[in-house]
Amino acid sequence: MADDKNKNTKPDKSADLSEKDAKKAQKQAEKEALKAKQQRIKDSKPKKKKEGNIFQRMWRAIKKFFKDIAGTNKKIVWPDAKTVWKNSAVVLVTIIVVGAFIWLIDFGFQRGVRGLQDAVENHAEQVQEEESISLAEAESNSNAESAELTNALAAESTTAEQVS
Numbered sequence: 001m002a003d004d005k006n007k008n009t010k011p012d013k014s015a016d017l018s019e020k021d022a023k024k025a026q027k028q029a030e031k032e033a034l035k036a037k038q039q040r041i042k043d044s045k046p047k048k049k050k051e052g053n054i055f056q057r058m059w060r061a062i063k064k065f066f067k068d069i070a071g072t073n074k075k076i077v078w079p080d081a082k083t084v085w086k087n088s089a090v091v092l093v094t095i096i097v098v099g100a101f102i103w104l105i106d107f108g109f110q111r112g113v114r115g116l117q118d119a120v121e122n123h124a125e126q127v128q129e130e131e132s133i134s135l136a137e138a139e140s141n142s143n144a145e146s147a148e149l150t151n152a153l154a155a156e157s158t159t160a161e162q163v164s
Helices: 002-009 013-044 054-075 081-163
Strands: none
Touching: none
């Protein structure tokens, strides 16, 4: 009894292959039928003969083009004046709003860049002032040191004179 259950649950490979073959054959038959139908349609269409020389054919094509334009223009539903004014107002308001928005962004960026430039200039001035102050201090220190050295040399020379 257990063997019967195992036999029933295993798929039959030969049945699967035959189903696949049947599907392939059906698809192939559909493709061939479609090709035959397309060939019949192609054969049933009458072939157009070229009538007249190139200039006559071009003239006919140009006339057909303008007739088609006239037919298309007849199909167009033109809006009334109120709708045109309303749509024009919407477009103008949209342009003004978007323009103002872009102007504000540009103005903000311009101010930001100008502020950065001013900050860099102020910082450069501060650094320059600090350098000049430190140079002045160094100069005054060097002057004081040279004065001390001069005094020390003078004192040594006076002591040397007293000793001699």
